[in-house]
Amino acid sequence: MKKLRFMAVAFFMSLLAVSFVSCDKLQGSETGVSQEEGLSIDYEKYELDNGLNVVLHQDKSDPIVSVAIQYGVGSNREKKGRTGFAHLFEHMLFQESENVPQDQFFKKIQDVGGTLNGGTWQDGTIYYEVVPQNALEMVLWLESDRMGYFINTVTESAFANQQEVVQNEKRQRVDNNPYGHTSWVIDKNLFPDGHPYSWQVIGELEDLQNATVEDVKEFYDKFYGPNNATLVIAGDFETEEAKELIEKYFGEIKKREEVAPLEVQNVKLSETKRLYHEDNFATAPQLNMVWPTVEQYTADAYALNFLGEILSDGKEAPLYEVLVKKRELASNPRSYNSSEQIAGKFRIMVTANAGVDLDSVEAGINEALSRFEKEGVTEKDIERIKAGLETSFYNGISSVLGKSFQLAQYDVFTGDPGYIEEDIKNIKKVTKEDVMRVYNTYIKGKPYVMTSFVPKGQLELIAENSEKAQVVEEEITENVEQTVTETEAQEVQKTPSKIDRSQQPPLGEAPALNVPESWTVELENELEVHGIEQTELPLVNFSLVIEGGHLLDDLNKNGVANLMSDILMEGTANKTPAELEEAIDLLGANINMYTTNESIVVRGNTLARNFEKTMELVEEILLEPRWDEEELARIKTSTINSIERNAANPNVIASQVYDKLLYGENHPLAHPTSGTVESVEAITMQDLKNYYNKNFSPTVSRFHIVGDVSQARAVEALDDIEDNWEPKEVTIPEFEVVSNRDKASLYFVDVPGAKQSVINIGYLALPRTSEDFFPAEVMNYKLGGSFSGNVNLVLREEKGYTYGARTGFSGTKIPGTFTASSSVRTNATGESVGIFKDEIAKYREGITPEDLEFTKNALIKSNARRFETQGSLLGMLQEMSAYDLPADYIEKEEEVVRNMTLEQHKELAQKYLDESRMAYLVVGDAATQFEQFKNMGFDEVKLINKEGEEVELTNLKP
Secondary structure (H helix, E strand, C coil): CCCCCCCCCCCCCCCCCCEECCCEEECCEEEEEEEECCEEEEEEEEECCCCCEEEEEECCCCCEEEEEEEECCCHHHCCCCCCCHHHHHHHHCCCCECCECCCHHHHHHHHCCCEEEEEEECCEEEEEEEEEHHHHHHHHHHHHHHHHCCHHHCCHHHHHHHHHHHHHHHHHHHHCCCCCCHHHHHHHHHCCCCCCCCCCCCCCHHHHHHCCHHHHHHHHHHHCCHHHEEEEEEECCCHHHHHHHHHHHHCCCCCCCCCCCCCCCCCCCCCCEEEEEEECCCCCCEEEEEEECCCCCCHHHHHHHHHHHHHHCCCCCHHHHHHHHHCCCECCCEEEEEECCCCEEEEEEEEECCCCCHHHHHHHHHHHHHHHHHHCCCHHHHHHHHHCHHHHHHHHCCCHHHHHHHHHHHHHHHCCCCCHHHHHHHHHHCCHHHHHHHHHHHHCCCCCEEEEEEECCCHHHCCCCCEECCCCCCCCCCCCCCCCCCCCCCCCCCCCCCCCCCCCCCCCCCCCCCCCCCEEEECCCCCEEEEEECCCCCEEEEEEEEECHHHHCCHHHCCHHHHHHHHCCCCECCECHHHHHHHHHHCCCEEEEEECCCEEEEEEEEEHHHHHHHHHHHHHHHHCECCCHHHHHHHHHHHHHHHHHHCCCHHHHHHHHHHHHHHCCCCHHHCCCCCCHHHHHHCCHHHHHHHHHHHCCHHHEEEEEEECCCHHHHHHHCHHHHHHCCCCCCCCCCCCCCCCCCCCEEEEEECCCCCEEEEEEEEECCCCCCCCHHHHHHHHHHHHCCCCCHHHHHHHHHCCCEEEEEEEECCCCCCCEEEEEEEEEHHHHHHHHHHHHHHHHHHCCCCCHHHHHHHHHHHHHHHHHCCCCHHHHHHHHHHHHHCCCCCCHHHHHHHHHHHCCHHHHHHHHHHHCCHHHCEEEEEECHHHHCHHHHHCCCCEEEEECCCCCECCHHHCCC
C-alpha cells in the first residue's frame, strides 16, 4: 500500500503533515488555525443544547459549500446476528423522510447542481453534500429531516427494497470478485467471536435477509441522535447566517440515548491459524499473513504505519527484494498497518505469480523478515516516508469536502477537530528505533492468521498445514419476487416542529459561471503548453500527453505501448530504478506514467517549491531511458499476471468482449492495451526502443500544468525539454470504424457459479468531436446519466436487482459507444435485460417537461463545482487541448443545455438510441440463465467464449 493510513476513513482522504497552533476559547466556542508556510485552515466549533457538535470552516475561494454529518456509529456497534446493519441503515436514510418524498434526496441535490453520498466503515457513518452556495439552507433542511423526522416513513416495502440493493452490493464487491472473501476469513479468525471487528461492514447475507423494520427503529433511536453526531460546514457561507440556519433546523431535534464510548478491544492470538479457500474467480494464488496490533492514535500505531511502508514500498524494500527480484515469486507484495478505533492489524499480502506454490511464498516472506531484522531501518527510510507527508496533506484538503472529512472525523474520534496538532507531532516523533521496537513487539515470532486463496482445482498450491475456511457462498435460485404485505396506506404521521418543514426552503441566486483564465504557448520544438495559475495551495499538478498510445501498437505484438509506460519509470541513464524512486520520494512528489488507447501520459503532483526539481526528473525519465533488461523481465511477468487475473474477472471479461464485438478484430480498440499473454511474452527491449524512437515526439505532445506557479515560471522549467527533445514527424494511424449493426443480438459469456450477471448493452455511436456529442450526453442524462436516471430508478430503487445502473456515450477522436450497463443478481438477469431494452425504447418517445428542466438544472448549476480542485482544472485543460476546444467551450455547452427543447431531445434520442440494433452482452452463469433468452424476441442468441467466438451449448457445465 503506497500511502500510509493515519486516519480511520482511509477511503475518504489521507490527512498528513502540517503544524498546528493552539486553540483559543472564545465565548463558549473554540477557534483554531492550522498553518504550514502561510496556509491556514480556520474553524470554529460549538455545541447545540441537544448535544450536536458543529464545526464551521469558511472558504470563499469557490462559490460552493460542503455539508458533512458524521455519526459515531459503524459496523462496530452492531450485534452478532444483525451484521451489516449500519451500512443497510445508511441506505435507508437516502429513501425518504417525513417532509422529503421517496427518492427525492438525490434528485433535489442534483436539481440544484450538487452531489451527495454517504459511507459506512467499521467505526463510523458519514453523509455529505457539495452544492452551490445558494443551496446551503436546502441541504440543512434535508439533513435535519432525516436526523429528526425520518422514522415514521419506514415501510416494509421500502426496507425490503434496500435489503435487496445491499445484498447486490455484497454480490458485486465480494461474491463476484477474485479474493472477495479474504477479509471475511481473516477477521473471523483474527478477532474472537462477538468482537465488533469479527464481521464485515457489508454484513452476512443471512443477517441482511433477516433484518426487520423493528431493527431499523431500534438502530435509529439509539445511534442517530444529534448527541452522537458532528455537523461540519465548509466553503462559501456567512458564519452568523449559517449558525442561525443550524439552530433553526437542528436545534429542536431531541437528544436520543446516550451512546457510551467503545472500549479498546485489542486482541492476542494464542497460536497461528492457517486457512485456505478455493476461489471461483482467482487465477493466481494469494497468501496473507495478519498479526493483531493496536488501536489508532497510539505511538505504536504510527510506528507500525512506517513499518508497513519500509517492508514493502520501493525497490529496496525487503519483501520486494526477496519475493520479486531474488525468488521471482510475485510482482507487487504489500504490507500495511490498519489501526482503527478499538483494535488494529498488520497485514502482508502477496498475490503470487500463476502456479506458484504458496509454501515458497511463505518461505520468501520469512526470508524478507530475516533480512529486515539484519539490515534494520535507516534514517533515509524515515526521511523518505516523512517527505511525502506535506504533499499528501495538501492533496487531502484541496476540496471543501476533503476539509469537511478531516474536521469531522477528528472531532468524532478525538473530540477535537484540531487534533491534527497531536497527529503530526506523533508522526514527527517516529524514529528508526521505534520501527524496530514495534516489529519485535507485534510481528517477530508472534502468532498470526494465514490465508491461502487458490484457483479452483489447484489445492496443491496452498500453504501446508492449512485448514479449509468455512466460507458461505450463496446458491443460485430462481427469481421469486418478494411479496411485502403492507397495512393500508396511511398518511405519514409527522413529528411536531416549530417550523413548517413541509416546504423546501427557497434557493438564493445561483452563482454565475466563472471559468478560470488559462494560457497557451507553443515551444520551439512544437510542444504545446497549457496552464492555469491557482494559488490557493502550494501545489502543482501536471500532465504530459503523448498522442498515439495503443493506436501505435503492432497488433502482432500488442502491449508494447503499455510496457513503454512501465519501463520508462524504471530508472534513467544516470539513476538505477531504486535511485530514481528515491529521488522522487525525497521531493515528496508523485510521478507516474500510463497508457491509454490513444496516448501515453506522464502525470505528476508536487509541492510548488519543488516544481523545478520535479521537472528535472521528468525530463530525465522522458529523454534518458535506462532500458533495464532485468526490470523489463519483471514488468512482463507482472503484466502477464494481471492479464491472467483479469481473465477470471466478470467485469473485465464483459468490457473486453464488448469492445471486440463492436469494433471488430482488426481495430486496436477491440484489443486490451495490456496485450495478451502470448504477445507480451514475445515483446523484446528492441521493440520498446523502436516504439520510443519512432513515436515519442513533442510534435504530438501536450503539456498541462495547474497550480501555484506562474506562466513564466512554468515555461522556464520546460527549457531543457524544449532544447533537448527534438521534434520528429509522427503519423497517428486511422482505422476504419464500421457501424453496421442491423439487429438485436444477445451474446452470453459463461462464468460458472457467478453470483451476479454483468450486462453491457449498446453499439457504436459517435466521436467526441461530433457536434452532436455533447447534445447527446445531455439527452442521455435522464435515461442513465445520473443516480436519478430512469434505468437506475427502475432496476435499483424499484426492483432492487442491482447496486447501480447507468447509460452513457464514450467517444473520443474515434467513434465511441453508447452503453447501458449494470451488474444484477443472477436470478434477475433476463428480466433486467428486458427492462433495459424497454426503458431505452420508451425514452425514444420523449421525456416530460419536468424531466428536461431537471436535466438543465443539474448540468448547468453543477458547473459551480467544476473548477474547485487542481485535478478538475487539469482535466479541463486536457479536454480543451485534445479536441481543440475554445477557451469558452463550457459557456457554449451551457447554451446547448439551456436552449434544448423537448423536440430536440426526442430527435436526438431517436437518432442515437435504437434498441433494435444493439448488442446485448451478458457475462454470468450460463447453466441457469442462458436458455431464457431464446424466447425473449432477440434476432439472434449466441453463447460465446472470452475471445468473442461462438461455442456450442453442449460445452456448458450442468
